[in-house]
Amino acid sequence: GHCVCAYLFLTLTAAEPWPETATLYQPLKEDQILLSDCASSLAVQAYLRMCGLPVRVACKANAEFMSPSGKIPFIQVGNQVVSELGPIVQFTKAKGHSLSEGLDDVQRAEMKAYMELLNNMLLTAELYIQWCDDATAAEISRPRYSSPYSWPLSTLLAYQKQWEVRRKMNAIGWGGKSLEQVYEDVSQCCQALSQRLGTQPYFFNKQPTELDALVFGHLFTILTTRLTSTELAERIKSYSNLLSFCRRIEQTYFEDKGS
Amino acid sequence: MATAMELRCWGGDWGLPSVHAESLIVLAYANFSGAKVTVSPIDWTWKTLTATVPELLCGDSAVQEPKQILNFLRKQRFNADYELSAREGADTMAYIALIEEKLRPALLHTFWLDAENYASVTRPWFASRSPFPLNFVVPSRHANAALSRILLTKGEAPLHRITEVEGKIYSDAKECLNLLSYRLGSANYFFGSSPTSLDAFVFGFVAPLYKSSLPSSSLQSHLRHLDNITRFCDNILALYFSPPPPVQETMDANLQKLTQLVNKESNLIEKMDDNLRSSPQHKPHRPDPKPSLASEKSSTPA
Numbered sequence: 268g269h270c271v272c273a274y275l276f277l278t279l280t281a282a283e284p285w286p287e288t289a290t291l292y293q294p295l296k297e298d299q300i301l302l303s304d305c306a307s308s309l310a311v312q313a314y315l316r317m318c319g320l321p322v323r324v325a326c327k328a329n330a331e332f333m334s335p336s337g338k339i340p341f342i343q344v345g346n347q348v349v350s351e352l353g354p355i356v357q358f359t360k361a362k363g364h365s366l367s368e369g370l371d372d373v374q375r376a377e378m379k380a381y382m383e384l385l386n387n388m389l390l391t392a393e394l395y396i397q398w399c400d401d402a403t404a405a406e407i408s409r410p411r412y413s414s415p416y417s418w419p420l421s422t423l424l425a426y427q428k429q430w431e432v433r434r435k436m437n438a439i440g441w442g443g444k445s446l447e448q449v450y451e452d453v454s455q456c457c458q459a460l461s462q463r464l465g466t467q468p469y470f471f472n473k474q475p476t477e478l479d480a481l482v483f484g485h486l487f488t489i490l491t492t493r494l495t496s497t498e499l500a501e502r503i504k505s506y507s508n509l510l511s512f513c514r515r516i517e518q519t520y521f522e523d524k525g526s
Numbered sequence: 527m528a529t530a531m532e533l534r535c536w537g538g539d540w541g542l543p544s545v546h547a548e549s550l551i552v553l554a555y556a557n558f559s560g561a562k563v564t565v566s567p568i569d570w571t572w573k574t575l576t577a578t579v580p581e582l583l584c585g586d587s588a589v590q591e592p593k594q595i596l597n598f599l600r601k602q603r604f605n606a607d608y609e610l611s612a613r614e615g616a617d618t619m620a621y622i623a624l625i626e627e628k629l630r631p632a633l634l635h636t637f638w639l640d641a642e643n644y645a646s647v648t649r650p651w652f653a654s655r656s657p658f659p660l661n662f663v664v665p666s667r668h669a670n671a672a673l674s675r676i677l678l679t680k681g682e683a684p685l686h687r688i689t690e691v692e693g694k695i696y697s698d699a700k701e702c703l704n705l706l707s708y709r710l711g712s713a714n715y716f717f718g719s720s721p722t723s724l725d726a727f728v729f730g731f732v733a734p735l736y737k738s739s740l741p742s743s744s745l746q747s748h749l750r751h752l753d754n755i756t757r758f759c760d761n762i763l764a765l766y767f768s769p770p771p772p773v774q775e776t777m778d779a780n781l782q783k784l785t786q787l788v789n790k791e792s793n794l795i796e797k798m799d800d801n802l803r804s805s806p807q808h809k810p811h812r813p814d815p816k817p818s819l820a821s822e823k824s825s826t827p828a
Binding site: 458 | 591612613615616617619620621623624626627628674675679706708709
């Protein structure tokens with residue numbers, strides 16, 4: 268069994284090689300995980316596959332509360348626990364695995380900027396649709412989020428989460444946005460990504476970087492997840508180079524393992 | 527014809543047309559795009575409490591938030607991004623997102639939550655620009671908004687404590703400044719030979735950090751080592767905000783009053799001097815009367 272308290276021993280021992288027992292934790296895949304967490308988890312999985320680092324995926328109903336930062340997903344490598352893509356990229360770099368080593372300073376600036384564009388617009392839009400659109404919140408987000416718990420805890424936790432996300436939306440000025448405006452933001456974000464990608468296979472041509480992993484995680488999840496409305500996926504489908512980008516990464520990094 | 531546009535924003539100081547980052551973004555973009563905007567500072571009015579700043583008023587419409595105001599100006603054909611390619615437009619969005627996610631939290635912290643800076647720079651400035659009794663309310667309202675924004679966006683559930691995130695937001699911000707410095711390189715502007723939206727955003731967020739005299743800020747000292755970014759700010763100030771902003775005009779007015787006063791005084795002293803000299807106790811040993819220091823003709827350059 269694993270030690271839940273492993274994150275207490277967060278001393279960086281960089282020299283240790285990547286162990287076979289590395290594990291990625293996320294909420295239950297079938298009836299609990301939400302779109303935004305699923306996207307973040309897929310992005311990390313894609314990143315680790317691009318690095319050639321094996322990881323076992325473990326679904327835990329209390330993954331959110333096991334994570335040291337409260338964010339999904341997190342990985343346990345040896346006795347260390349790291350959550351979210353950014354810190355995980357730094358962690359693998361300390362162990363000698365990096366996808367962005369070959370980029371120059373200006374390219375690295377550009378890569379980080381596009382990663383923040385994704386967090387700033389697409390991830391925020393996902394959270395907005397999940398928790399601030401009443402239909403989605405009532406039919407999908409609250410029931411799924413609270414599925415492992417029994418009443419009244421389930422109701423309490425779901426509303427607590429919704430309240431927290433809504434406070435965040437108000438703080439960043441998204442509280443007053445309409446659903447239509449949010450879809451418009453998604454379109455703008457996708458258009459920018461599509462322009463930047465152009466006809467290249469990856470954002471920095473031949474080799475994928477963490478930006479490719481992040482974009483893939485979000486776009487692929489949106490395209491394959493059923494919501495109350497298909498509008499979100501439709502917005503992405505108008506950019507054909509983004510669609511073939513998703514297919515390329517799926518085929519290259521995910522399909523051989525599935526068979 | 528274009529209707530008159532009025533921009534409500536916080537006023538200027540520290541050699542800047544506005545000390546408020548979001549106001550500064552809009553002012554810079556308006557100057558870059560050649561939009562004629564009447565600037566009405568909200569200083570010393572009740573709007574310091576009630577108005578959302580910056581706000582652009584044009585006819586019946588009121589637009590808030592820098593991004594929306596810039597979009598509105600573009601629709602009025604004041605477009606500083608006209609010559610950008612689609613790819614450069616995408617880069618603009620990405621770098622603005624980078625600044626908002628990585629630099630802005632640390633700037634909010636530096637000005638509103640760092641106890642020393644808040645007590646000696648930010649609170650006195652905003653309190654002195656708010657009419658009584660709002661001077662007790664306005665600064666702390668901003669500080670509270672900054673705190674909750676940082677905690678809700680960067681804090682980690684379930685504890686949400688500010689000390690846990692301070693280290694992270696400052697290292698993020700320093701990295702962001704470095705990335706902007708790499709991207710700018712030795713150029714004058716981010717894209718080509720004229721300034722665009724991205725230049726307005728970078729200038730708006732960075733210039734107050736550069737120009738304010740903060741008692742404690744590691745971020746400010748970090749910025750001062752990035753020569754190309756500080757040169758970028760000075761360059762925009764010189765090219766797009768001179769003749770000098772209103773602050774300096776009031777300083778000039780004060781200076782004028784002062785010279786007038788000194789003139790009067792020196793006239794008085796001269797008279798006294800004359801009286802003394804002509805008095806029988808003192809023999810005049812230096813009979814050359816100095817020409818008055820600041821007679822009007824000699825002080826104004828030709």
